[in-house]
Amino acid sequence: MKASVKITREINPIVYTDPSMDRYKDVTLFPEKLEQVNKRLEKSGFPGIPNKPDVPQS
Protein backbone atom coordinates (compact mmCIF):
# COMPACT_ATOMS: atom_id res chain seq x y z
CA MET A 1 0.00 0.00 0.00
CA LYS A 2 1.26 3.43 -0.84
CA ALA A 3 2.00 5.85 1.96
CA SER A 4 2.02 9.60 2.09
CA VAL A 5 5.52 11.06 2.37
CA LYS A 6 6.97 14.52 2.39
CA ILE A 7 8.54 15.40 -0.91
CA THR A 8 12.22 16.18 -0.91
CA ARG A 9 12.47 19.94 -0.38
CA GLU A 10 15.25 20.25 -2.93
CA ILE A 11 12.73 19.93 -5.72
CA ASN A 12 9.54 21.11 -4.04
CA PRO A 13 7.49 22.89 -6.73
CA ILE A 14 6.77 26.60 -6.60
CA VAL A 15 3.30 26.90 -8.07
CA TYR A 16 0.13 28.94 -8.19
CA THR A 17 -3.09 28.11 -9.99
CA ASP A 18 -4.48 30.48 -12.57
CA PRO A 19 -8.00 29.75 -13.88
CA SER A 20 -7.03 31.40 -17.19
CA MET A 21 -4.88 28.33 -17.82
CA ASP A 22 -8.05 26.26 -17.97
CA ARG A 23 -8.43 27.38 -21.59
CA TYR A 24 -6.02 24.51 -22.40
CA LYS A 25 -8.17 21.86 -20.72
CA ASP A 26 -9.67 20.64 -23.98
CA VAL A 27 -6.77 21.58 -26.23
CA THR A 28 -4.16 19.06 -27.36
CA LEU A 29 -1.10 21.22 -27.82
CA PHE A 30 1.11 18.73 -29.66
CA PRO A 31 -1.24 16.51 -31.69
CA GLU A 32 1.47 15.00 -33.90
CA LYS A 33 3.60 14.05 -30.91
CA LEU A 34 0.61 12.53 -29.15
CA GLU A 35 -0.26 10.50 -32.24
CA GLN A 36 3.31 9.20 -32.36
CA VAL A 37 3.19 8.27 -28.68
CA ASN A 38 -0.16 6.51 -29.09
CA LYS A 39 1.24 4.40 -31.94
CA ARG A 40 4.19 3.40 -29.79
CA LEU A 41 1.98 2.54 -26.83
CA GLU A 42 -0.31 0.52 -29.05
CA LYS A 43 2.71 -1.53 -30.11
CA SER A 44 4.61 -1.80 -26.82
CA GLY A 45 1.65 -1.82 -24.45
CA PHE A 46 2.24 -0.92 -20.84
CA PRO A 47 2.82 -3.08 -17.76
CA GLY A 48 -0.35 -3.71 -15.82
CA ILE A 49 -2.56 -1.74 -18.17
CA PRO A 50 -4.80 -3.47 -20.71
CA ASN A 51 -3.56 -2.82 -24.22
CA LYS A 52 -6.83 -1.44 -25.42
CA PRO A 53 -7.63 2.11 -26.35
CA ASP A 54 -9.33 3.83 -23.47
CA VAL A 55 -10.88 6.90 -24.98
CA PRO A 56 -10.65 7.63 -28.70
CA GLN A 57 -8.57 10.69 -29.41
CA SER A 58 -10.26 13.43 -31.37
Next chain:
Amino acid sequence: MILDRYELKSATNYSTFQFSSVGPKGTVTKIIQFQKTILSNVYNLAFSDQQNGSNNLDDKVVTDNGDSEKVLATVVASIYLFLNHYPDCWVYATGSTAARTRLYKMGINKYFHYVEKDFTILGDFDANWETYQKGKEYRAFAVQSKTVKFDL
Protein backbone atom coordinates in the same frame (compact mmCIF):
# COMPACT_ATOMS: atom_id res chain seq x y z
CA MET B 1 21.15 21.91 -1.97
CA ILE B 2 17.91 23.52 -3.07
CA LEU B 3 17.51 23.07 -6.82
CA ASP B 4 16.99 26.31 -8.66
CA ARG B 5 13.66 26.20 -10.49
CA TYR B 6 11.07 28.55 -11.97
CA GLU B 7 7.66 29.35 -10.56
CA LEU B 8 4.92 27.39 -12.30
CA LYS B 9 1.50 28.70 -13.29
CA SER B 10 -1.01 25.87 -13.32
CA ALA B 11 -4.47 25.12 -14.67
CA THR B 12 -6.88 24.24 -11.88
CA ASN B 13 -6.73 20.54 -12.82
CA TYR B 14 -2.90 20.51 -12.82
CA SER B 15 -2.67 19.14 -16.37
CA THR B 16 -1.13 22.21 -18.03
CA PHE B 17 1.61 24.50 -16.73
CA GLN B 18 3.42 27.60 -17.90
CA PHE B 19 6.61 29.22 -16.71
CA SER B 20 9.03 31.87 -17.92
CA SER B 21 12.62 31.05 -18.78
CA VAL B 22 14.92 34.05 -18.27
CA GLY B 23 18.33 34.20 -19.90
CA PRO B 24 20.50 35.76 -22.61
CA LYS B 25 17.76 35.25 -25.22
CA GLY B 26 15.30 37.16 -23.05
CA THR B 27 12.14 35.87 -21.39
CA VAL B 28 10.73 32.78 -23.08
CA THR B 29 7.35 31.33 -22.10
CA LYS B 30 7.39 27.55 -21.73
CA ILE B 31 4.36 25.32 -21.61
CA ILE B 32 4.00 21.79 -20.24
CA GLN B 33 0.98 19.59 -20.89
CA PHE B 34 0.15 16.13 -19.56
CA GLN B 35 -1.90 14.53 -22.32
CA LYS B 36 -4.27 11.60 -22.09
CA THR B 37 -3.10 8.73 -24.29
CA ILE B 38 -5.01 5.77 -25.71
CA LEU B 39 -4.16 3.80 -22.56
CA SER B 40 -6.03 4.58 -19.39
CA ASN B 41 -3.91 6.18 -16.67
CA VAL B 42 -0.97 6.83 -19.04
CA TYR B 43 -0.31 10.51 -19.78
CA ASN B 44 2.22 11.90 -22.23
CA LEU B 45 4.50 14.70 -21.08
CA ALA B 46 4.65 17.39 -23.78
CA PHE B 47 6.82 20.45 -23.43
CA SER B 48 7.79 23.39 -25.63
CA ASP B 49 8.35 27.10 -25.99
CA GLN B 50 5.18 29.10 -26.52
CA GLN B 51 5.26 32.29 -28.51
CA ASN B 52 2.60 34.96 -27.99
CA GLY B 53 0.19 32.54 -26.32
CA SER B 54 -0.07 30.52 -29.52
CA ASN B 55 -1.38 26.95 -29.51
CA ASN B 56 0.74 26.20 -32.57
CA LEU B 57 3.82 24.76 -30.90
CA ASP B 58 7.01 23.10 -32.01
CA ASP B 59 8.57 20.78 -29.45
CA LYS B 60 11.73 20.41 -31.57
CA VAL B 61 12.80 24.01 -31.01
CA VAL B 62 16.07 24.56 -29.13
CA THR B 63 15.93 27.73 -27.01
CA ASP B 64 19.51 27.79 -25.74
CA ASN B 65 18.67 30.34 -23.04
CA GLY B 66 21.49 29.22 -20.77
CA ASP B 67 19.18 27.79 -18.10
CA SER B 68 18.66 24.17 -19.17
CA GLU B 69 19.24 22.77 -15.65
CA LYS B 70 16.74 25.18 -14.13
CA VAL B 71 14.23 24.34 -16.87
CA LEU B 72 14.74 20.61 -16.32
CA ALA B 73 14.23 20.98 -12.54
CA THR B 74 11.03 22.94 -13.25
CA VAL B 75 9.70 20.20 -15.53
CA VAL B 76 10.47 17.60 -12.85
CA ALA B 77 8.60 19.78 -10.34
CA SER B 78 5.57 19.79 -12.66
CA ILE B 79 5.64 15.97 -12.74
CA TYR B 80 5.48 15.97 -8.93
CA LEU B 81 2.48 18.27 -9.07
CA PHE B 82 0.65 16.24 -11.71
CA LEU B 83 1.25 12.91 -9.98
CA ASN B 84 0.30 14.41 -6.65
CA HIS B 85 -3.18 14.99 -8.06
CA TYR B 86 -3.28 11.81 -10.16
CA PRO B 87 -1.31 9.29 -8.05
CA ASP B 88 -2.54 6.24 -9.96
CA CYS B 89 -1.39 7.61 -13.29
CA TRP B 90 1.84 7.12 -15.20
CA VAL B 91 3.68 9.93 -16.94
CA TYR B 92 5.20 8.86 -20.26
CA ALA B 93 8.10 10.87 -21.67
CA THR B 94 10.01 10.60 -24.89
CA GLY B 95 11.96 13.16 -26.85
CA SER B 96 10.78 14.58 -30.15
CA THR B 97 14.24 13.68 -31.44
CA ALA B 98 16.85 11.11 -30.39
CA ALA B 99 18.97 13.96 -29.02
CA ARG B 100 16.05 15.20 -26.92
CA THR B 101 15.43 11.68 -25.60
CA ARG B 102 19.09 11.52 -24.55
CA LEU B 103 18.61 14.86 -22.82
CA TYR B 104 15.67 13.42 -20.86
CA LYS B 105 17.82 10.45 -19.91
CA MET B 106 20.54 12.79 -18.67
CA GLY B 107 17.89 14.63 -16.66
CA ILE B 108 16.65 11.42 -15.04
CA ASN B 109 20.20 10.41 -14.21
CA LYS B 110 21.01 13.84 -12.81
CA TYR B 111 18.04 13.87 -10.45
CA PHE B 112 17.92 10.11 -9.91
CA HIS B 113 18.92 10.22 -6.26
CA TYR B 114 16.21 12.81 -5.60
CA VAL B 115 13.36 11.10 -7.43
CA GLU B 116 13.99 7.36 -7.11
CA LYS B 117 12.55 7.30 -3.60
CA ASP B 118 9.41 9.09 -4.78
CA PHE B 119 8.87 7.54 -8.23
CA THR B 120 8.81 4.15 -9.86
CA ILE B 121 10.77 4.69 -13.08
CA LEU B 122 10.48 2.43 -16.13
CA GLY B 123 12.33 2.48 -19.43
CA ASP B 124 11.07 1.31 -22.84
CA PHE B 125 13.88 -0.75 -24.34
CA ASP B 126 13.03 -2.03 -27.81
CA ALA B 127 9.28 -2.00 -27.05
CA ASN B 128 9.75 -3.82 -23.73
CA TRP B 129 9.23 -2.05 -20.43
CA GLU B 130 11.69 -2.65 -17.61
CA THR B 131 12.86 -1.01 -14.39
CA TYR B 132 15.01 1.97 -15.35
CA GLN B 133 18.74 1.32 -15.31
CA LYS B 134 21.29 4.08 -15.54
CA GLY B 135 23.44 3.96 -18.64
CA LYS B 136 20.94 2.09 -20.79
CA GLU B 137 19.56 3.67 -23.96
CA TYR B 138 15.80 3.83 -23.72
CA ARG B 139 13.47 5.25 -26.33
CA ALA B 140 10.93 6.34 -23.71
CA PHE B 141 10.47 6.59 -19.96
CA ALA B 142 7.53 6.34 -17.59
CA VAL B 143 7.18 7.39 -13.97
CA GLN B 144 4.54 6.87 -11.30
CA SER B 145 4.53 8.09 -7.73
CA LYS B 146 5.25 5.54 -5.03
CA THR B 147 3.02 7.50 -2.69
CA VAL B 148 -0.66 8.28 -2.46
CA LYS B 149 0.02 11.95 -2.09
CA PHE B 150 3.07 14.07 -1.65
CA ASP B 151 3.09 16.54 1.22
CA LEU B 152 3.95 19.58 -0.89
